Amino acid sequence: MTSHTLNELIAEGVRGRYILVRSDLNVPLDGSTVTDDGRIKASLPVIEKLSDAGARVLVTAHLGRPKGSPEAKYSLKPAVARLAELAPFKVQLADDTVGESAKELAGSLDDGDVLVLENVRFDARETSKDDAERGAFADELVALTGENGAFVDDAFGAVHRKHSSVYDVATKLPSYQGDLVHTEVEVLRKLTTDTQRPYVVVLGGSKVSDKLAVIDNLLGKADTILVGGGMLFTFLAAVGHKVAGSLLEADQIPVVQDYLKRASDAGTAFVIPTDVVVASRFSADAEHEVVAADAIEDSSFGASGIGLDIGPVSAAAFAEQIKAAKTVFWNGPMGVFEFEAFSGGTRAIAQALTETPAFTVVGGGDSAAAVRTLGFEDSQFGHISTGGGASLEYLEGKDLPGLSVLDR
Numbered sequence: 195m196t197s198h199t200l201n202e203l204i205a206e207g208v209r210g211r212y213i214l215v216r217s218d219l220n221v222p223l224d225g226s227t228v229t230d231d232g233r234i235k236a237s238l239p240v241i242e243k244l245s246d247a248g249a250r251v252l253v254t255a256h257l258g259r260p261k262g263s264p265e266a267k268y269s270l271k272p273a274v275a276r277l278a279e280l281a282p283f284k285v286q287l288a289d290d291t292v293g294e295s296a297k298e299l300a301g302s303l304d305d306g307d308v309l310v311l312e313n314v315r316f317d318a319r320e321t322s323k324d325d326a327e328r329g330a331f332a333d334e335l336v337a338l339t340g341e342n343g344a345f346v347d348d349a350f351g352a353v354h355r356k357h358s359s360v361y362d363v364a365t366k367l368p369s370y371q372g373d374l375v376h377t378e379v380e381v382l383r384k385l386t387t388d389t390q391r392p393y394v395v396v397l398g399g400s401k402v403s404d405k406l407a408v409i410d411n412l413l414g415k416a417d418t419i420l421v422g423g424g425m426l427f428t429f430l431a432a433v434g435h436k437v438a439g440s441l442l443e444a445d446q447i448p449v450v451q452d453y454l455k456r457a458s459d460a461g462t463a464f465v466i467p468t469d470v471v472v473a474s475r476f477s478a479d480a481e482h483e484v485v486a487a488d489a490i491e492d493s494s495f496g497a498s499g500i501g502l503d504i505g506p507v508s509a510a511a512f513a514e515q516i517k518a519a520k521t522v523f524w525n526g527p528m529g530v531f532e533f534e535a536f537s538g539g540t541r542a543i544a545q546a547l548t549e550t551p552a553f554t555v556v557g558g559g560d561s562a563a564a565v566r567t568l569g570f571e572d573s574q575f576g577h578i579s580t581g582g583g584a585s586l587e588y589l590e591g592k593d594l595p596g597l598s599v600l601d602r
């Protein structure tokens with residue numbers, strides 16, 4: 195199956211037409227400062243191509259996980275301000291997504307102008323499980339494009355979401371694959387069709403249940419899974435250790451126990467940290483110490499200690515596995531890298547990825563942000579994917595709604 199491409203759309207002619215573009219502008223923020231603009235830079239070329247060709251571009255995007263109504267902290271304002279700084283064309287942000295502001299500003303666009311609609315997740319219908327609700331929201335987005343609109347999906351990071359702005363709009367408008375989605379799929383396809391072994395997957399981050407879900411399909415595909423970040427505590431709990439105040443998804447313990455049971459038959463080895471950096475509280479200047487992973491509650495902070503990074507012994511062991519691999523996929527920071535004191539594990543993994551002869555792919559908004567924040571260059575890695583969950587689900591071989599809906 196193939197999708198229509200952006201170049202085909204441009205060849206059809208877009209001057210004066212309203213083109214709805216789904217971008218992934220879900221960038222990390224510190225207050226109103228964008229701390230890593232990787233996804234904005236990656237989204238720019240498609241928007242620019244359409245603007246240059248004279249389209250009136252309506253960009254949809256999400257930021258964070260608001261609960262279905264407007265929340266100032268999840269406004270796209272900082273992301274759009276950065277986009278406007280980088281863009282050689284006029285960019286505006288509507289105050290709402292499909293309301294009066296969006297309609298009025300869309301109506302006043304000139305050829306080549308770009309209007310970003312406010313966070314699509316400010317409307318609960320965007321992420322609804324109910325097809326009719328999502329469809330109704332999609333209808334309102336589509337209505338903004340008038341008579342001769344089209345849809346371009348360029349939000350690789352969101353292609354695993356069956357959401358109105360990703361999936362449903364594509365069922366209602368002539369739809370095309372953006373260049374970013376195209377490039378990402380090409381690189382990740384290489385990982386799945388011609389995997390050089392050993393294939394090591396490094397998992398971390400804080401979206402614990404999302405990431406645990408993908409392990410099911412990685413069993414048998416990956417030779418080794420290195421477990422760090424927030425999810426490591428659910429693994430430790432699954433083997434009977436206490437994790438004090440660390441991030442724990444207790445309801446996922448049986449899931450992890452099942453994975454551990456099935457792993458050796460599947461030919462996949464899990465490597466779980468043997469030491470952890472435990473802090474007195476969740477703060478950049480918290481007191482902290484390294485303890486054995488089976489003795490977290492024995493740290494000076496007792497039952498209130500929080501594990502915020504993998505320890506140095508584990509980091510070194512992970513680095514050895516990475517250096518001996520032929521293919522490495524990494525998603526999710528090993529610890530709270532935003533705080534210098536807890537960035538050691540993530541830094542060690544990034545360093546090992548730059549030293550291994552393996553083909554390396556870093557996936558995820560926060561993982562990409564981590565490597566850049568820690569001073570590494572994109573060019574030191576085989577590929578830095580803008581997709582976190584999306585790249586993982588692609589590698590699992592799952593049907594991704596945002597991709598399959600574009601297939602003709």
Ligand SMILES: Nc1ncnc2c1ncn2[C@@H]1O[C@H](COP(=O)(O)OP(=O)(O)OP(=O)(O)O)[C@@H](O)[C@H]1O
Nearest residue numbers: 399400401423424502526529530558559560561582
């Ligand atoms: N031990 C831990 N406790 C709490 N948070 C953690 C821990 N380890 C890592 N994190 C946090 O995980 C966050 C990143 O997790 P996430 O799962 O979102 O990564 P990602 O997949 O790269 O990003 P995305 O899914 O947004 O593309 C970081 O902000 C980091 O601080």
Ligand SMILES: O=C(O)[C@H](O)COP(=O)(O)O
Nearest residue numbers: 218220351352559582583
């Ligand atoms: O950060 C991401 O991985 C994408 O922007 C998707 O965000 P989500 O996990 O909140 O759907």
